[in-house]
Amino acid sequence: MSFLAFMFIVISLLAFVTAQLILKKAMEFSATKGMRNSYFVSRVAIGVVLMTISFFLTLGLLQRFDLSYLYPFQGLSVIFITMLATVVLKEKINARLTIGALLITAGIVLVSMS
Amino acid sequence: MQNRPSGFGNPWLQLGVSVVCVFGSELLLKRGATEIAAPDDAFSWTGINGLASPLVWWAIVLIIASFLSWLYVLRYIPLSLAYPLSRVVDILVPLGCWIFLGELISTLRWCGIALVVFGLALVAKPIAKMEERL
Numbered sequence: 001m002s003f004l005a006f007m008f009i010v011i012s013l014l015a016f017v018t019a020q021l022i023l024k025k026a027m028e029f030s031a032t033k034g035m036r037n038s039y040f041v042s043r044v045a046i047g048v049v050l051m052t053i054s055f056f057l058t059l060g061l062l063q064r065f066d067l068s069y070l071y072p073f074q075g076l077s078v079i080f081i082t083m084l085a086t087v088v089l090k091e092k093i094n095a096r097l098t099i100g101a102l103l104i105t106a107g108i109v110l111v112s113m114s
Numbered sequence: 115m116q117n118r119p120s121g122f123g124n125p126w127l128q129l130g131v132s133v134v135c136v137f138g139s140e141l142l143l144k145r146g147a148t149e150i151a152a153p154d155d156a157f158s159w160t161g162i163n164g165l166a167s168p169l170v171w172w173a174i175v176l177i178i179a180s181f182l183s184w185l186y187v188l189r190y191i192p193l194s195l196a197y198p199l200s201r202v203v204d205i206l207v208p209l210g211c212w213i214f215l216g217e218l219i220s221t222l223r224w225c226g227i228a229l230v231v232f233g234l235a236l237v238a239k240p241i242a243k244m245e246e247r248l
Contacts, residue, residue, distance in 0.1 A: 008159065021248055055177075059161030059170065062147035067140060068211035068219050068227070071204075075230040078237055085244040100237030107229030114223035 012057035019050035075104040125190035135180030146170035198238035
């Protein structure tokens with residue numbers, strides 16, 4: 001796999017995870033402040049744009065690689081969320097998360113070698 | 115989880131619907147992408163040329179359906195239970211690639227997929243709890 005393809009996989013996943021978090025924030029905000037405000041609308045718009053970017057990058061990648069090759073890379077999203085949680089929430093990572101993240105990483109290395 | 119609707123509104127059934135829609139959309143996207151693949155054209159990295167395939171549009175319909183049923187599921191089932199269960203799709207997709215798309219999956223790739231699935235099974239619950247807080 002080329003460096004370019006790997007970059008697109010990572011950008012696609014990052015866009016997807018970021019969109020999820022932004023949309024969640026927007027929905028929580030709307031629960032108290034309603035939907036008719038620029039904060040909510042702009043966040044939802046950013047979330048939708050990011051998800052669209054992720055979708056089309058995936059469609060570009062699917063033209064070049066097997067689905068059984070690309071799909072396991074979605075496991076990386078778990079690693080991005082864990083990193084975000086430690087940075088944003090200052091969470092301590094427990095043993096279960098560490099072992100899981102290591103297994104996912106090892107799995108992805110094997111898939112990318114195949 | 116009180117006052118859970120029954121029939122088609124049953125949240126557990128909807129969780130199944132959501133998983134099946136994700137599974138179907140992945141396979142359709144791959145079929146559609148293969149149909150219009152233009153790997154020599156740099157523009158095709160954007161994936162926009164994929165819109166020329168009707169299969170891609172069917173996949174988009176399934177993605178929207180899975181999203182709607184997932185939102186419905188979250189109204190009744192806690193994320194730390196629903197999310198780990200939804201990861202069953204990580205087993206279905208490689209199996210679907212093998213059965214329906216005829217992809218030849220090498221032993222090395224099966225081993226890698228298995229490690230990713232074990233890792234996801236381990237972290238699914240703590241991740242769902244984190245997402246609830248994020």
